[in-house]
Amino acid sequence: MSNTDQTTLAATQSGRPPFYRDATVVKWLAQVFTLLLVVFALFFLTTQALENLNRQGIEIKYDFLGIGLGSDLREGIDTDPDTAGRALWAGAVNTIRIAVGGIIAATILGVLVGVGRLSSNWIVSRMCSVFIETARNIPLLVQIVFIWALVATLPDVELDSGPINGVLHLSNKGVSVPRVHIDDGFYQWLIFLGAGWLVGSFVKRRQERRHDATGQDTYPVASLVAVLAVFGAVGWFAHPIFGWVGSIFDFIGDGYSRLTPVIVQVVLSLAAVTAAAWWIRRFLARRRTPAGLMKLTDDDKFRIIFAGVGALAVIAFVLVGWPGLSSWIINSGTDLLGVIADKFGDGRTGKPMDIKAPDVEQIGNFPNPGPAGLNLTQGGTAVFFGVVLYTASFIAEIVRGGILAVPKGQTEAGLAVGLRRVTMLRRVVLPQAFRVILPPLGNQYLNLTKNTSLAIAVGYSDFVQVGQIVYNQTGKTLEVISLWMLFYLACSLTISVIVNFFNVRMKIVER
């Protein structure tokens, strides 16, 4: 090695390298540079958009939500909405309706097909795999449009049409099935069910403890169900005795409406600061070892700073960014409490729930599905069956993979200790398979919810399609697209939270 090399080596080892080769400096320089680049790109695009909008004399405002909408919706809770906001609300309900129904149906079908594909019967497993390969390899949009065209080939609706008149109506106008709906006394009945749940859980825990102590069959789950059934049955008739609950909510609402915006602002700001402080404390506590505080990395410091900046940002938003927020919270909270007080109020003597058979009504020359049943129009049918078949094929593969992921030794061990086949499946295989299945299953639920937005191709009045009607009439494209994204982000977040909740529970079971 030459002399120069040795001196360089000595220089580098003696202290920190020069700043432009110091890893920490370069690292942060690169990050800050990237951040600035991203911020600048966003800034550039936004200013361009504002400038272009200004030139066209358009403002970004959400007041179009209160303006009347000139057209009807095909289906939903409100087919003739007064305002654009109300129309979007009806569209959102339609989306949620299709998504929830689709998730349930796709799960059932997917599990059946997934298990069927593992069947030892050749024809069953073959048929299931043909279904999977067909449904998942044709684009969903093509399937939806195709089903839409198929529904058009069904017979016309007649007064006494439908395969089972009064239960199931199938026609080129769509599908009608009986509607199960909440009636007058539902909320007070809920109180009974809640009480039943409390008592039932208590009984269940006691039975479990007895089982653990004595080894007898004590049927804990069955006792929970029995207690719930008893409470539900009693509550079905006795629910009006809870009429006084409404006045409690009235009282709370009264107090709530006396809040002033300043108080709400202070409370929100304090909440933000407290949350940040609590988070930082917990973070530091986790970094603490028995010997004392661990050395904090750049990353940790950044996180702490980020929490502080976040709290400050929330405060700035509450106080300066949107001062109207606090009065909005007060007003809408009061409204909500008023609605709840009404639901639990006196004089609700009707049944908790009821069922209505679908009917066909004749207006002029044209028979149409009446409002009594639960109707899906042609577009709704196409979207529903499209997303269900498509998602079920993916769920089936997930279920199959999950079951195959359980080692064969588990099955054999379960049978060897003398469990019956069904018990073995329920107690040994499925809990383990479920742990593998759940995360990808959650992804599929998310995809299904997002895929309902393809309804726009067949004119089902979901959130996206109603949004399109709204921006066609008001020209507020940017605003509507922002609402779309917010709505679906909220849906995605909700589903992730629910799936994560179960994920965590499964993990506890595993230990």
Next chain:
Amino acid sequence: MTVPMGDPAAPVVDPAEAWAGEQEPARKPEEPSLSAGEWLSKNLFSSAVNSVLTGVFTLLVLLAVRGLLNFTFSEERTWRAVKTNMRFLFTHAYPQDQYIRIWVCVGAIAVLSGLSVGLLARTGAGISMKKLSMNLMGMGGVIGLGILLREPSAVVDSEGLVVHREAAAVGDSFVDWLDTNALAVLGVLVLANVALAVWFHLQGTYLRDGPEPRLAHGVLVLASVGVLIVQQYATGEIARESFVDAMADRAWWWLGAVVLAGSGAALWFGLGDSRRRNTFVPAMHVFFAAAGIMVLSAWAYPWGHYAFLEGEFISEPGRTVAMTTKLPWTVMWALLVGTFLLGRALSTAPAARRLRVPLNLLWVMAPFVLYWAVLRDPDLDWDHVLSTDIPMAVFFAVLGGLVVWYLTHPRIGEAGRIMAVVLVGVAVLNWVAAYFGWYPMLQKARISFLLLAVVALLAHNFAGDRSQRLRLVVAWVAIMAVFHWLVTLVNSPSTVETPTDALIGGFGITLIVAVFTLLAAFPLGVLLALARTSKLPIFRVLSTAYIEVFRGVPLITLLFFFTLIFNLFLPSNMSLTDIAGATIGFALFSAAYLAENVRGGLQAVRQGQYEASDAVGLTTVQRTLFVVLPQALRVSIPPLVGQVIATFKETSLLAVVGIFDFLRIADKVISAQSEFLGVKREGLLFASFIYWIFAYNMSKHSQRLEKRLGVGER
């Protein structure tokens, strides 16, 4: 240090490379060959439950098949609409006199595929004669069953209208009785099956494995098949052919079924049991033979016909698609097979492995060249090319070449860093100047400077001996030449005139958008994945936010954003076409999903690999490019192929934002033509079929890959 300068995208663009070096997994021990009776008892009638399931599901399968056949071949179907619009469906309004360009593109892809498969793909053992003959016999059997199950065609009069019977003529023979009571009869058969199953179960016959159960159940299952067939010949309101006429009508189908089943049977009985199992044909040869037979059939029989005389841009009246395309398709087939054989011959040569990198580069280049140079036929402004474009390209090639040569010197030291920083400063300054309008500069010069700055920053990671440095200089010169050439092409107007806004539509645009989406999304996705797994917090937060937001919103809202209002966000002198906007939307969306797939792969790389890289003194860039990414991408190939399929399927959303893609033409355009008003289901069924073929083959391919890579084994 010599490190091969490979394209990190290569393994996914051509997965062939990734597994070419893999060991062939040990073949499973063969299962004992079962006789037909044993196979039935084992797979269909092994227990009471299984027997009942077999009965019920056979019925369901047959009902589904019958429904599909009757739907497809019904006299209500106007398949002429699809046949006539074939060219429209695949290329929309691309002018017919320029059609040679399409064939050049298809031919180029055929040549590249043939070479890649021939050179790189491992042949494996291939398909055993046993499997081949069973498949042939099975296909023949399925066609035969289909011929029997389909309802007899309606009788049409001389004007082609369906003949209706008078109410009095509707008979009440046994067949009619069976038709009206079919549901009850089938129900009785199913119940009888259940009763039999219970009886045999109580007898314990299933355990003894005797022939009784499968005989008895089989008779009942066959009876239900019979009911399903006979029921079709009931005399309804529409006059239909008799059984004999119907079978005579389908004589060509019978011939096909008999030929298939016969050749299968000949193979089966011609070879003994051990030869059946131990003789193999390569899968590619079977595929080429099948494709060849299909191409040949177009010479023998003119599939389809054109009866409608309007709309000349769609077709030439009086000629069929098969007639006009049989010659090109034959050439394509010959190109594919020829290059495959060539590749196969070359693959044994020791230099074959060195052909991989150029082949992969060709695959990456092909979409750009084929779209901008071949399909668009740009009208180059030669004065500008000679005075500006070529000198500029030469300038950057020479300047960059010198910079690369200088900076990759292993002992460049501090001078190199200073030079790199100066270059970065110049590149950034150019963009700042663009924002404030200080001095004019061609955009491609700015981009070239930026590329040069990035290369200068990374150069020390690639330092090596003279040959290594020379290779890098050549690579830089090639990149500059291709880049400037492409930019010149993109900036030249197209000479291909189409009656619509878009150059090409139909299945063409579906493929083009999918390919460009993936080419853009893949590097972005890898960068996002690296950022998300990085230890640097700002990178991680930015990347996580991006991924979660783009995965949380539906694709359709992104497409609306990019086609409807994204132009608002651009300076007033810039605008995007719908297709470009949609491609950006697709790419940003797919990148978020790709990033998650790659992240999975990155997490699978062992910690020891990082430690070993650090121990031998690799820089972060070297460690990422040469150690971590190759392993991570290899693990994530199966999910990446899954994402490729998903992107391909998602391109059907182009139809919703008003682009004339495959689905939109099948759904909206054909049904609006005056000759085919309201004809929708045919086009949609055809579109489903084409999408299915592509997606299914890709997914099968990825499953094979998964097996070969042993990903599923963990």
